[in-house]
Amino acid sequence: MPKNRREIDSGQKRTEIIDCAEKLFREGGYQATTMTALARAVGIAPNAIYWYFPSKDHVLVAVLERCHGAMIETLAGDDSLGTGLHETLRRLLARLREIKSLVDELRWRGSHSEVILEFRRSYHRRMRLLLADALKRASNSQKERELLGVAIMAVVEGALIYDSPKFPAEEIVEAAVRGLIKLENEA
Amino acid sequence: MPKNRREIDSGQKRTEIIDCAEKLFREGGYQATTMTALARAVGIAPNAIYWYFPSKDHVLVAVLERCHGAMIETLAGDDSLGTGLHETLRRLLARLREIKSLVDELRWRGSHSEVILEFRRSYHRRMRLLLADALKRASNSQKERELLGVAIMAVVEGALIYDSPKFPAEEIVEAAVRGLIKLENEA
DNA sequence: CCCTTTCTTGAATGGTGGTCAAGAAGTACA
DNA sequence: TGTACTTCTTGACCACCATTCAAGAAAGGG
Numbered sequence: 001m002p003k004n005r006r007e008i009d010s011g012q013k014r015t016e017i018i019d020c021a022e023k024l025f026r027e028g029g030y031q032a033t034t035m036t037a038l039a040r041a042v043g044i045a046p047n048a049i050y051w052y053f054p055s056k057d058h059v060l061v062a063v064l065e066r067c068h069g070a071m072i073e074t075l076a077g078d079d080s081l082g083t084g085l086h087e088t089l090r091r092l093l094a095r096l097r098e099i100k101s102l103v104d105e106l107r108w109r110g111s112h113s114e115v116i117l118e119f120r121r122s123y124h125r126r127m128r129l130l131l132a133d134a135l136k137r138a139s140n141s142q143k144e145r146e147l148l149g150v151a152i153m154a155v156v157e158g159a160l161i162y163d164s165p166k167f168p169a170e171e172i173v174e175a176a177v178r179g180l181i182k183l184e185n186e187a
Numbered sequence: 188m189p190k191n192r193r194e195i196d197s198g199q200k201r202t203e204i205i206d207c208a209e210k211l212f213r214e215g216g217y218q219a220t221t222m223t224a225l226a227r228a229v230g231i232a233p234n235a236i237y238w239y240f241p242s243k244d245h246v247l248v249a250v251l252e253r254c255h256g257a258m259i260e261t262l263a264g265d266d267s268l269g270t271g272l273h274e275t276l277r278r279l280l281a282r283l284r285e286i287k288s289l290v291d292e293l294r295w296r297g298s299h300s301e302v303i304l305e306f307r308r309s310y311h312r313r314m315r316l317l318l319a320d321a322l323k324r325a326s327n328s329q330k331e332r333e334l335l336g337v338a339i340m341a342v343v344e345g346a347l348i349y350d351s352p353k354f355p356a357e358e359i360v361e362a363a364v365r366g367l368i369k370l371e372n373e374a
Numbered sequence: 375c376c377c378t379t380t381c382t383t384g385a386a387t388g389g390t391g392g393t394c395a396a397g398a399a400g401t402a403c404a
Numbered sequence: 405t406g407t408a409c410t411t412c413t414t415g416a417c418c419a420c421c422a423t424t425c426a427a428g429a430a431a432g433g434g
Contacts, residue, residue, distance in 0.1 A: 013381090029298065029299070031299065032299070034420080034421065034422085035421080035422060035423085036420095036421085036422095044382075044383090045382060045383050045384080046383095046422090046423095047382080047383070047384085047423075047424080047425090048381080048382055048383075050422095050423070050424080051380090051381065051382075055422080055423080056422065056423090101298070104294075104295055104298060105295075107291070107294070107295065107348065108291055108292075108294070108295035111216065111288070111291060112216070112218065112219070124349075146354070147354055147358060147359070147362060148362070150349050150354045150359060151342075151346075151359045151362050151363050153345070153349060154342065154345030154346045154348065154349045154359050154363070155338075155341065155342055155345055155363060156345070157344075157345040157348050157349070158340070158341030158342055158343070158344040158345025158346070158348075159338075159341045159345070161294065161341065161344050161345075162311075162337050162340060162341045162344070167333070167334055167337045171334060172334070172337060172338045172341050175334060175335070175338050175367060176338050176341070176342060176363050176366065176367055178366070179363065179365070179366020179367040179368070179369055180362060180363055180366040181366070182366055182369060200412090221389080221390070221391085222390085222391065222392085223389090223390085223391095231412095231413075231414090232413060232414050232415080233391095233392095233414095234392080234393080234394095234413080234414070234415085235412075235413055235414075237391095237392070237393080238411085238412065238413075239412095242391080242392080243391065243392090
């Protein structure tokens with residue numbers, strides 16, 4: 001029984017599909033990118049994708065997994081306590097804005113597909129961990145600190161929705177989070 | 188030239204379609220509700236809907252227009268200065284939660300359809316007006332007050348995304364907005 | 375040489391939002 | 405009363421989508 005047709009070919013093509021999908025998803029969005037277009041970009045037949053991924057949603061999850069993975073790793077790499085929460089959030093926003101269309105899809109598609117919902121949950125978990133680190137000293141009770149974390153994530157997500165030249169997401173988050181932290185410190 | 192087949196029939200059927208659409212959209216979401224299903228619920232042929240609405244998006248806008256219209260009216264009816272910003276936001280959240288799936292669709296679909304985008308803009312405008320009322324005395328400069336308004340709306344939108352039994356949107360908004368206001372008062 | 379596993383494909387399926395031209399049903403005017 | 409014009413309604417149809425299926429090609433092990 002042969003291990004593989006060409007040893008690494010499988011993983012390589014998978015990666016290639018994810019590469020193309022990320023590019024197309026970013027440019028035109030998830031919904032607007034058809035499997036046919038994706039296949040054409042990769043250079044294979046439309047149905048060939050289904051050998052590598054069970055569904056279009058799974059392709060999206062693979063793309064998001066890579067994007068978010070890299071993002072979280074980068075953020076965690078910076079010593080967030082040293083640079084401060086605001087700087088961390090600023091970087092997070094810049095990163096998220098880059099993949100805004102993917103974030104939109106994730107948000108919306110989560111209420112329709114189980115795979116995506118699953119990913120979103122894990123994404124939230126990882127983000128909470130990341131924030132917990134930056135908030136270690138910012139609060140007293142466990143419950144309060146958790147609420148603070150969720151609130152910050154909500155602010156980030158909302159700010160991205162209302163992001164505009166006049167009111168950039170950074171300013172919105174800055175204002176809201178400053179208020180939140182101040183409140184915590186005084187309590 | 189006859190004014191109408193049966194005088195009011197046209198508007199009546201239009202309303203009937205909106206009624207059914209609202210019900211179906213709420214139950215199963217926008218995307219999951221097919222035009223065929225909507226037509227069946229109303230009791231007409233699928234394509235008959237296209238005589239009343241140019242597209243499915245327009246049906247959604249009609250539904251949203253009514254929901255949001257009623258919502259904003261109710262909120263504006265209460266003397267928001269008397270009851271206070273927090274109470275207003277609390278009511279706003281309760282209302283929005285009811286039509287959560289529609290809000291989701293609005294958010295996502297806005298980046299795909301011009302009609303929806305248009306509605307979303309007008310919705311934001313109206314909300315800003317509503318908030319401006321409640322914030323009249325909360326801030327000094329025009330620019331600051333506007334940022335405050337956008338931030339509050341962002342918090343509301345984000346809180347709705349992260350709404351859960353453990354961390355209800357009300358608590359998230361409460362925390363974030365309290366911080367925001369405090370910051371403004373001190374500046 | 376065959377056999378199994380790994381890929382790849384052309385053709386087809388069911389379902390979608392949306393279109394079109396023809397018909398039914400009222401109303402106005404002759 | 406008849407007929408023309410507008411308002412609605414419909415069945416048949418289209419292009420497109422994600423997805424499936426069965427059959428074929430490529431490559432290595434025996």
